[in-house]
Amino acid sequence: MADKGKVSRRDLVKTVAVTGVAAAGGYAPALFAQDLGAQPNWDRVADVVVIGSGATGMPAAIRAREAGSSVIVVEAEPDIGGHAICSGANIPLGGGTSIQKRAGIEDSPDLVYRDLTDWSLTEPNGYADYRFNDREIMRAFADNCAQTFEFLADHGVKFVNEKPDGRAGSAHGNSVPRQMHVWAGDWPQVQTGRPNPPETRAQTSNGNGLMRPLEAAARKAGVEFLLEHRMIALHRQGPNTGRVLGVAVTNRGRTLNIRARKAVILGTGGSSGNVNFRRMFDPRLTEEYCGLAGMPWSNQDASGEQAGMAVGASLWGAANQTLEIGDNITKPGKIGCQYGYVNLTWMPGSRVFDKARASGLRVGNWQDVILVNMLGQRFYDETGGGYPGNRYNTVSPYFPDSYRNARNVKYNPPNFIPSALAGIGDGHNGGGPIWAIFDSDAVAREKWNPAPPNVDFDAGFFFTANSVPELANKIRMQYQRVPMPTANLEDTVSRYNSFVDSGTDADFAKPRPQFKIGKPPFYAAWSNPVIHDTRAGLRINGKCQVVDMKGEAIPRLYCGGESAGGFSMHGLARCLCQGFIAGKNAHDETSGA
Numbered sequence: 001m002a003d004k005g006k007v008s009r010r011d012l013v014k015t016v017a018v019t020g021v022a023a024a025g026g027y028a029p030a031l032f033a034q035d036l037g038a039q040p041n042w043d044r045v046a047d048v049v050v051i052g053s054g055a056t057g058m059p060a061a062i063r064a065r066e067a068g069s070s071v072i073v074v075e076a077e078p079d080i081g082g083h084a085i086c087s088g089a090n091i092p093l094g095g096g097t098s099i100q101k102r103a104g105i106e107d108s109p110d111l112v113y114r115d116l117t118d119w120s121l122t123e124p125n126g127y128a129d130y131r132f133n134d135r136e137i138m139r140a141f142a143d144n145c146a147q148t149f150e151f152l153a154d155h156g157v158k159f160v161n162e163k164p165d166g167r168a169g170s171a172h173g174n175s176v177p178r179q180m181h182v183w184a185g186d187w188p189q190v191q192t193g194r195p196n197p198p199e200t201r202a203q204t205s206n207g208n209g210l211m212r213p214l215e216a217a218a219r220k221a222g223v224e225f226l227l228e229h230r231m232i233a234l235h236r237q238g239p240n241t242g243r244v245l246g247v248a249v250t251n252r253g254r255t256l257n258i259r260a261r262k263a264v265i266l267g268t269g270g271s272s273g274n275v276n277f278r279r280m281f282d283p284r285l286t287e288e289y290c291g292l293a294g295m296p297w298s299n300q301d302a303s304g305e306q307a308g309m310a311v312g313a314s315l316w317g318a319a320n321q322t323l324e325i326g327d328n329i330t331k332p333g334k335i336g337c338q339y340g341y342v343n344l345t346w347m348p349g350s351r352v353f354d355k356a357r358a359s360g361l362r363v364g365n366w367q368d369v370i371l372v373n374m375l376g377q378r379f380y381d382e383t384g385g386g387y388p389g390n391r392y393n394t395v396s397p398y399f400p401d402s403y404r405n406a407r408n409v410k411y412n413p414p415n416f417i418p419s420a421l422a423g424i425g426d427g428h429n430g431g432g433p434i435w436a437i438f439d440s441d442a443v444a445r446e447k448w449n450p451a452p453p454n455v456d457f458d459a460g461f462f463f464t465a466n467s468v469p470e471l472a473n474k475i476r477m478q479y480q481r482v483p484m485p486t487a488n489l490e491d492t493v494s495r496y497n498s499f500v501d502s503g504t505d506a507d508f509a510k511p512r513p514q515f516k517i518g519k520p521p522f523y524a525a526w527s528n529p530v531i532h533d534t535r536a537g538l539r540i541n542g543k544c545q546v547v548d549m550k551g552e553a554i555p556r557l558y559c560g561g562e563s564a565g566g567f568s569m570h571g572l573a574r575c576l577c578q579g580f581i582a583g584k585n586a587h588d589e590t591s592g593a
């Protein structure tokens, strides 16, 4: 329904900057300025327009609505939640929460700030978790951290643990436990389409228990959700001047313009699913890293970043994206499928299983497989993990802001990720496919059923054959740039079998190789690294206002979560908190042009 009557004459005569967001990941139809013309014809209007209904968007929408603003949430997917609803919902919000106080844990905003700006805290691989964090952004997080936790609790989110701990992957500072785990409850899981089994319900932490209560609170407060509406551009008064006026969105082939009387908040979830965008930070991350965590439920297609940059926004904190720490890129936990993130299994019955196509084989013991590159060569000790990340007490003893923490550094080259991403010398930047090779004895030991819906034969993420050379010949798929040399795979398998005989991996020091690969049929299962986090994005200030290349806030444009830069922390806490901050500040803007 058009809302032209509510739009001021001044709006209509202004030159409006509209710049298209390039299609990314096969998702967004591009729309360019000439398609809209200079004067937007407003179809809808609200005080605050929030883009994305995930960890940033949902608290932002609730906070603005409960403060009295009308709010429209624009969500590209058919359901709410983004990565947040797929997540494990382990949330490190501290700073003196009620639950920390009850547990006798002394924490404060100042301690959160000091922890998350400690330049000296160094991982064993030499990388520093918090060195590149923006001080203004961290101060705002520290000051709002405990309030964000209380906000969640006040809006129906429950937790399985009675006191905070240090479990799970978020880098939340070394000094005190801050991690809480959300109770999944009876909510149907997006992963399975069903609630968790009754016997596990009481202890399971899951994003459904976070996002469904927040959705219910938002709807109750009167937030309007436009599902299957994709934001494709921001309207600003001039190309790099004036206030942001609203957004252009597409819905089933139609384009709508939504006016924001007060402000637009971008909570679009990051850029890691957009190959060209992510390669600005890390050229190795070419197209074969096609198993982004959280896909195919929702993508991180950089649409927020691109729309912001098109109206003059700056990027920020690029170092945090290239650091080899935490969950930026992870070792797959499941093999033989495209989406192999360790903690997310798409089961038949889930809303997106037709897109996921297979749920994968969960690897219980990495002694059961060898990993080879596109040329059939091993490249590291398969039992080795991914990047490290800091949390409570992982650096011990800990000396805040002191190089004494560097005693922790023990550089250990055989890490899965850099070796898996290494090229094969053909000029391509990425490492190409990584294949787990195993035999039928491994299948028996792992109790795998190597058949659909567990593995994806049709799209080329899983192969089987009765001999090793036949297996090498069969491996043909879009990312296998060169045929796997048959002799290479034969040599690799027979050399590895000799290591099992001798008890020593002479190449990569795998601890006592245990199992030969000898009993047909043989298998090759897709095992590429999974990209998980976006930690660089639009520059924001402490109010979560988007900042331009001159260092000035772009009036009426806010951003938070994985689409915002300057804050190295895995996951939910920063997103929820920045949504909490942005929602209030967007509400506080004056209404009108």
Ligand SMILES: Cc1cc2nc3c(=O)[nH]c(=O)nc-3n(C[C@H](O)[C@H](O)[C@H](O)COP(=O)(O)OP(=O)(O)OC[C@H]3O[C@@H](n4cnc5c(N)ncnc54)[C@H](O)[C@@H]3O)c2cc1C
Residues within 6 Å of the ligand: 051, 052, 053, 054, 055, 056, 057, 074, 075, 076, 077, 080, 081, 082, 083, 084, 085, 086, 087, 088, 089, 090, 091, 092, 168, 170, 229, 230, 231, 232, 267, 268, 269, 270, 293, 294, 295, 298, 299, 301, 303, 304, 341, 343, 344, 560, 561, 562, 563, 570, 571, 572, 573, 575
């Ligand atoms: C499997 C998995 C497990 C995880 N586990 C944890 C955990 O235990 N603890 C933790 O702290 N973190 C965890 N995370 C990370 C956490 O979920 C994310 O960091 C967080 O959800 C990011 O919040 P966000 O608001 O930036 O993006 P999201 O929550 O992804 O929300 C972004 C939303 O914006 C929508 N969107 C994007 N572009 C547009 C557009 N152009 N128009 C309209 N809508 C758009 C998306 O569809 C999506 O719904 C996990 C993530 C995954 C995938």
